[in-house]
Amino acid sequence: MKMPKEKLISYLINLVGIVVLFLLFVALFQSGVLGSRTNYVKGIFTTACYTIVLVASLNLLVGILGEFSLGHAGFMSVGAYASAIFTNALAGKGLSDLALFVLALIIGGVAAGIAGLLVGIPALRLRGDYLAIVTVAFAEIIRVAFCNFAITGGGRTISGITKLSNFYWCFWVMVICVTIMYMFVRSRFGRTVKAIREDYIAAAASGINVTFYKVLTFTISAFFAGIGGAMYAHYMTAMIPTNFNFNYSAELLTEVIIGGTGSFTGSIIGAAFLSSLPELMRQFSNYRMLAYSIVLVIVMIFRPGGIFGSWEFSLVRVLKKAKNGELFAKKNKGGAENE
Amino acid sequence: MAFSLFIQSLINGLNQGAIYALIALGYTMVYGIIRMINFAHGDFIMVGAYTLFYTVPLMINHGMPAWLAVIFAIIVCVVVGVAVEVIAYRPVRGAGSLSALITALAMSLFLENSAMVLFGPNPKSVTKIFDLGSVEFLGAKLQVKYLLTIGIGLLMMVALTLFVKKTKLGKAMRAVPQDKQAATLMGINVNKIITITFAIGSGLAAVAALMYCSTYPRCTIDMGSMMGIKAFIAAVLGGIGIIPGAMLGGIIVGLVEIFVKVYVSASWYEAITYSLLIIVLLVKPSGILGKNVGEKV
Numbered sequence: 274m275k276m277p278k279e280k281l282i283s284y285l286i287n288l289v290g291i292v293v294l295f296l297l298f299v300a301l302f303q304s305g306v307l308g309s310r311t312n313y314v315k316g317i318f319t320t321a322c323y324t325i326v327l328v329a330s331l332n333l334l335v336g337i338l339g340e341f342s343l344g345h346a347g348f349m350s351v352g353a354y355a356s357a358i359f360t361n362a363l364a365g366k367g368l369s370d371l372a373l374f375v376l377a378l379i380i381g382g383v384a385a386g387i388a389g390l391l392v393g394i395p396a397l398r399l400r401g402d403y404l405a406i407v408t409v410a411f412a413e414i415i416r417v418a419f420c421n422f423a424i425t426g427g428g429r430t431i432s433g434i435t436k437l438s439n440f441y442w443c444f445w446v447m448v449i450c451v452t453i454m455y456m457f458v459r460s461r462f463g464r465t466v467k468a469i470r471e472d473y474i475a476a477a478a479s480g481i482n483v484t485f486y487k488v489l490t491f492t493i494s495a496f497f498a499g500i501g502g503a504m505y506a507h508y509m510t511a512m513i514p515t516n517f518n519f520n521y522s523a524e525l526l527t528e529v530i531i532g533g534t535g536s537f538t539g540s541i542i543g544a545a546f547l548s549s550l551p552e553l554m555r556q557f558s559n560y561r562m563l564a565y566s567i568v569l570v571i572v573m574i575f576r577p578g579g580i581f582g583s584w585e586f587s588l589v590r591v592l593k594k595a596k597n598g599e600l601f602a603k604k605n606k607g608g609a610e611n612e
Numbered sequence: 613m614a615f616s617l618f619i620q621s622l623i624n625g626l627n628q629g630a631i632y633a634l635i636a637l638g639y640t641m642v643y644g645i646i647r648m649i650n651f652a653h654g655d656f657i658m659v660g661a662y663t664l665f666y667t668v669p670l671m672i673n674h675g676m677p678a679w680l681a682v683i684f685a686i687i688v689c690v691v692v693g694v695a696v697e698v699i700a701y702r703p704v705r706g707a708g709s710l711s712a713l714i715t716a717l718a719m720s721l722f723l724e725n726s727a728m729v730l731f732g733p734n735p736k737s738v739t740k741i742f743d744l745g746s747v748e749f750l751g752a753k754l755q756v757k758y759l760l761t762i763g764i765g766l767l768m769m770v771a772l773t774l775f776v777k778k779t780k781l782g783k784a785m786r787a788v789p790q791d792k793q794a795a796t797l798m799g800i801n802v803n804k805i806i807t808i809t810f811a812i813g814s815g816l817a818a819v820a821a822l823m824y825c826s827t828y829p830r831c832t833i834d835m836g837s838m839m840g841i842k843a844f845i846a847a848v849l850g851g852i853g854i855i856p857g858a859m860l861g862g863i864i865v866g867l868v869e870i871f872v873k874v875y876v877s878a879s880w881y882e883a884i885t886y887s888l889l890i891i892v893l894l895v896k897p898s899g900i901l902g903k904n905v906g907e908k909v
Contacts, residue, residue, distance in 0.1 A: 341710065343717075395894050401709050402649050403893055406848065409841060410886035417883040428879075519837065523717055530714050559729050566722035573715045574703045 283589040290588045291448055298444065315440045316508075317552050321545040322443035323504035326450045328528045328544035329537055330497035335526070336535030336583070337458055338490045339470035340397075343405050343522050345498055347412030350517035351388045352381030352499025353506035354425050357434045360507065364435050374437040378446060378503045385499020386492050388415070393491035397484065412522060419514040432511035438504050446504060450497055455537055457493065466490050527565055531572055533579030538586040543579075619752040621874045622867070627758040627827060629866020630765035634820035635843030636850070636858035637768060638813035644853035645789050645809045648709065651716040652696055654840015655723035656814050659692050660685040660821030661738065661831035662731060668739045678741045685818040692723070693814025694807055702803070720837060727833050738829040741822065761823040768816065769859040776855065785809060789853075842869075845889040851899025860900060864888075 298318070301307070307314050327349060335341045356377040363373060396407045420428035457463050466486050468476045477483045506512060532543025551561050572579060635657060642650045667681035696719050704711045744756035776782035787795040788805050796802055824839075825831065846865040850857030865885060872881040892899065 335710075339710075341713070395890070399893060399897060402647075402713060403848070403897060405713060406649070406841075406844065407890055407893060410845070410889050413841075414883045414886050417880060417886075421879050519841070520834075523721065526714070526717070527721075534710075559725070562721055563725040563729060566718045566725060569718035570700050570715055570722070573707070573711050573718065574700075577704070577707045577711045 283587075286592065287588050295441075295444060298440070302440070317549045319438055319440045319443050319504075319508055320552075321548050322440070322447040323438070323501045323508065324528070324544040324548040325447050325541050326497055326504065327501035327525055328532065329451050329454055329540045330494045330501065331525050332529045332532075332534065332537065332540045333454055333458070333490060333494040333497070335529050336533075337463060337466050337470065338487060340400060340404050340487070341526065342408040342491075342494075343519065343526060344392075344408035344410075344412030344415075345494075345525050346517040346519075346521040347408075347415040348385040348389055348495040348498040349502035349505065349521075350415060350419060350514065351495075352385040352502030353512060353517075354419060354431075354502075355384035355499070356381035356503035357431065357506040357512070358424060360435050360437065361433070370435075370437055371442070373435070374442060374507065377437065377507060378500050381503030381506070382496045382500040385502065386496035389492045389495020389498075390488065393488040393495075397487045397491060409519060409522070412517070412519070416514045416517060425514065428514065430511050430513045434506055434510045434512075436507060436510050438508035443504055443508070446500065450500060451537060451541065454493075454497060458537075462486070462489070524562075524565070527569055530579055531565075531568060533581030533583065535583035536579065536581040536585055538584065539579055539581030542581070616752040617874070619749065620754075621870050623752070623754055623758055625867035625870035626863060627761050627866070628870055629846075629863035630762045631820055631824050631827065631862075632839075632843045632846045632865050633765045633859045633862025634768060634816055634823060635839065636847040636862045637772060637855065638816040638820070639840075639844050639847040640850075640852055640855060640858040641772070641809050641813045641816075643847065645785060646701075646705065646712075646806055647789065648701070648712040649716060649844065650813070651713070651837075651840065652719040652723055653813065653817060654836035654838075654843065655720050655727075656689050656693055656817035656836070657821045657824065657839065658727060658831065658833065658836035659723065660689045660818035661825055661835060662727065662736070663688045663818070664741070664821060664825050665736050665738050665831055668741060672739065678739065679822065681741075682818060682822040685821055686815045689814040689818040689821075690811045693810045693817070696723075697807055697810040702806075720840075724833055724837065731833070733833060735830050735832040738825045738831060740829065741826045757826050761827070764819065764823060765859065765862070768819065769855060772812075773855045781805075781808065842885060845885065848889060848899055849892050851902030854899070854901050857899055857901040 302311055302315060305311065327345065331342065331345045334345075359380045360373055360377045363376075368376070392408070392411045396404060396411065399407055419425040425431065458466075465476070465481055466489075468479070468481060469483055469486055473483050528543045528547050529540060531539075531547065532541075533539025547565070576582070635653065638653050638656070639650065642648065642653065663685040664681050667684040668678050671678050671681045700715050700719050701712065704715050742757040742760065744760070746753050746755045748754075776785055784795070784800045784805050785808075787798065787800060788802055792802055795805075824835075842865060843862065846861035847858045848861070849864060850859070850861030852858075865888070868888060869881050869885055872884045876884070896902070
């Protein structure tokens with residue numbers, strides 16, 4: 274596959290943008306401006322990183338496939354437990370931390386991907402409300418299973434997972450995951466999946482194997498949820514199956530919807546904002562979900578596509594506008610899908 | 613001993629099933645009319661239970677039978693249910709099933725978290741509602757209130773079936789899901805019918821709360837959400853939108869849960885309930901009593 278030159282350049286520009294952003298964060302933490310709160314802020318940023326991966330992976334289902342899962346926390350827990358068991362078995366066996374971390378992520382992702390495949394093959398025969406309920410059922414089955422297996426702690430907290438997730442690593446994992454998902458959406462596969470979302474009967478009539486693409490998207494989504502779960506496990510270092518309950522899945526879905534279905538920009542901003550929000554307003558923690566739910570209803574009534582809709586931020590477009598001197602001339606609405 | 617344990621489990625299962633059935637009836641009514649899973653329905657039960665927590669002692673203090681508190685619970689639940697429908701569901705009704713489901717989810721979160729703010733996170737124990745004693749039956753001890761729950765469940769099912777089949781209002785309720793526009797042309801006020809359906813559904817939730825609290829005298833913030841999902845499973849199992857189906861589904865789920873708990877494994881019973889749902893949906897998505905409807909291309 275040959276990449277068109279323009280596309281290559283735009284990827285390079287975006288890479289430069291991300292590196293600049295990363296360096297800004299590094300500078301922020303190294304300069305000691307935050308003083309004693311550096312680690313605390315780093316923690317919040319790390320939380321944001323894995324939440325972004327989780328929310329973006331759910332957005333693949335909700336925004337691109339047009340089906341929604343209320344059991345995403347289930348796949349996340351598969352990734353979290355698989356990777357935690359793996360690192361606990363291999364810790365101190367001479368592997369470097371980075372290698373261990375990368376392997377743990379891959380193990381977590383693959384385990385969740387397999388779970389996604391196994392769930393997706395039967396479940397994706399259903400659509401809409403029924404699919405949502407079946408995903409809840411599968412997530413609950415996974416949770417009950419983890420509460421009963423000895424290897425996952427048998428319903429008790431498993432703790433002492435090596436703390437491997439730090440902000441710098443998680444940032445790059447997040448960037449890589451989101452980029453891969455973005456490339457998937459923009460590829461031939463992604464366009465096919467979108468066609469299925471728009472009209473699955475017409476898609477099937479055009480010779481698209483609807484079931485294959487649905488299961489593929491579901492599996493990819495579960496894979497990235499597993500990676501998110503692995504980051505979570507190695508950041509929290511302790512977890513219990515009840516963490517990954519229906520409410521957590523609902524919270525992830527909320528973040529997708531508020532950010533914008535089908536927009537990774539929306540997912541990133543939504544996840545980063547909503548995951549750091551509870552830290553910013555600790556004293557109001559009781560009101561957090563209350564506020565979420567009200568915002569969600571308002572968004573549904575006035576902006577059913579979410580705050581960002583399917584709009585994507587594009588550094589290339591901004592640069593182009595800046596060059597033509599029209600950056601502040603008019604707001605760019607619509608024209609979402611071209612870079 | 614083994615036989616009496618069996619009878620005991622049977623009655624317990626029927627009792628549990630009747631509670632699920634009462635909740636499932638509410639789901640089925642709403643789904644039958646606007647084709648939407650009302651996630652907040654489970655939380656109406658929580659609302660009803662908290663109302664009972666406050667009103668039962670009140671009734672006892674005034675020398676009235678405790679179960680009359682259910683009237684307050686019904687009123688509160690109906691008000692909450694209708695408010696949820698008018699404020700949140702009505703504006704998104706035309707926007708497709710995704711929006712409807714998300715809004716329902718949001719209302720569920722809203723009700724739970726409002727309760728968290730209002731009542732605090734600690735469980736509350738409801739005063740004893742029925743004092744009926746128990747009877748000996750084939751070596752098993754049967755609580756009379758269990759029989760009462762089952763009876764009320766059956767009564768509600770029969771009453772609702774008759775209501776939907778025989779009355780003019782019921783006829784209008786059946787007409788709305790078939791063709792909204794044609795129903796409007798026939799002089800049916802669709803919005804009013806939907807609101808009435810929500811009122812009935814919420815009222816049923818209050819009755820379910822009464823029966824739940826008489827068996828398990830505790831109310832917690834999240835009591836509604838998981839029970840709601842199980843009741844929804846019951847409704848789907850029996851065939852969603854079909855009133856006797858909700859009853860049948862509820863009884864099956866209740867029996868399966870109790871029997872698995874007693875005879876198989878106490879820690880796996882939830883997983884088995886969910887597997888049951890998955891199997892039914894994959895084999896016969898329209899439910900046990902449902903008819904297969906072809907999809908229009």
